[in-house]
Amino acid sequence: MGKDYYSVLQITRSAKDAEIKQAYRKIALNFHPVKNPGDRHAADRFRESSEAYDVLSNPQRKAIYDQFGEEGLKNGVPLDKTNWSDPYTFCGDPHKIFHEFFGGDNPFADFYKHAELDKSENFGGLAGRGRKKQDPPIERDLMLSLEEVFHGCIKKMKISRRVMNDDGHTSSFKEKILTITVKRGWKPGTRVTFEQEGDQGPNSIPADIVFIVRDKPHPIFRREASNLVYVQKIPLASALTGTTIHVPTLDGRILDIPITDIVKPGFTRSIPGEGMPLVEDTNTKGDLIIEFDIEFPKYLNSDSKDFIKKALIPNAYKKEDKPKKQNVQMKSSDFED
The missing domain is CATH 1.10.287.110 (DnaJ domain)
Incomplete structure (x- = not known):
């Protein structure tokens, strides 16, 4: 409560x-x-x-x-x-x-x-x-989507602060709009400072207001440094025999990625230059890293299991043994009339 x-x-x-x-x-x-x-x-x-x-x-x-x-x-x-x-x-x-x-x-x-x-x-x-002593900085989170950081954008942040009236003794509250130009590739933790935009007082210097960049959760991607990570679900059959996956990008394109390797647990595929822009050079991007989530079948009947065993375990079924020769001891009387 x-x-x-x-x-x-x-x-x-x-x-x-x-x-x-x-x-x-x-x-x-x-x-x-x-x-x-x-x-x-x-x-x-x-x-x-x-x-x-x-x-x-x-x-x-x-x-x-x-x-x-x-x-x-x-x-x-x-x-x-x-x-x-x-x-x-x-x-x-x-x-x-x-x-x-x-x-x-x-x-x-x-x-x-x-x-x-x-x-x-x-x-x-x-x-x-x-x-006069300046108040400590006031920190606020600046929540940005990956699209906003990828393309860059303008954010308008409304604040309400105490300002001194003309008499120098009383104060009142007024609203103000702070404009933040989000640069492409800004990383989480980037700090944007507006100096002395905090509450005013008769014998104090207003605090700085500091906005700290945070990533909003994304439904498809997650950011790791300058790379983007995408999780692709793939059926077990496709993981073993190969397939072509269709991967979206932050700028609206669809990448057709052929997968010819056997996809094992922990297997990843990296697509260079399809990640987030670098702050120091926005024409250069990180990588798009594809992680795989292998979907196993929920049920297999006996025929399917036998087929898989024959395909994946060559020695699961040995050739039928030939009938063994009987060792019969013959007596000399057996050959007499």
Whole structure:
């Protein structure tokens, strides 16, 4: 069961924006690590309340969460026939949410006048004023089909981020479209970075947003480096006697491949230049590797089994033995009249 952000902030689902802010303020101040040094429970409550506020204070995230729960929020949901919402990932830094909520001022200054906190940049203290620290990168998966990587394409990624208003103290959420030009042959793990496109804060540098290329599962092929692997089912009879198979390609062609060798378990056939384009030279491609899945018959009658034995096991049936000569001992009396 998913997280209940409303329970975390101890509010009802009908709570308005002001109530959400008030609830977060109370919990964040009560459970802040400065007031609860070494208290693991307080640290967990502080972090949970930060994530809950980050979701419920954003109208779009809140709407998705209210309808689809945590799973829909973090996995994305269909907005229309072609577009999905961006999966939500908490920034992982509750101090960042706290810092932005209080506008960079230290709410504990009146209580900890002699503490080192006043010198910390985490809350805009004396030593921290004017200094900005960049938030850690926000990483998101960029799911691409093999066709998109094979041909190259343009991907439009919609993000929702917090931006500072003109007064320099308050913020609001705005949507933005990031354009990614997918180059042919991009490999899984390729990183595309958009600098400082994360949430803005009064005393922090926005995080970079990093999209990481991942392969979508393909119904026919799988990618291994620059090669494509295709699995061909083949009946046992064809595996033994030969056949011609018809193999599709990512660009819509059909290759007719004659198989004249005996196909044994582990046998493969490699077709050069029919794999994925190389990033460094898109005119050069990897190989198409054909793996074989031999289909054995489910049943054989006795005549079929005898026929196969005669064909595959020459010595299975020996020639019929000739009648043996009898060794008869004759007596001399046998020849007398």
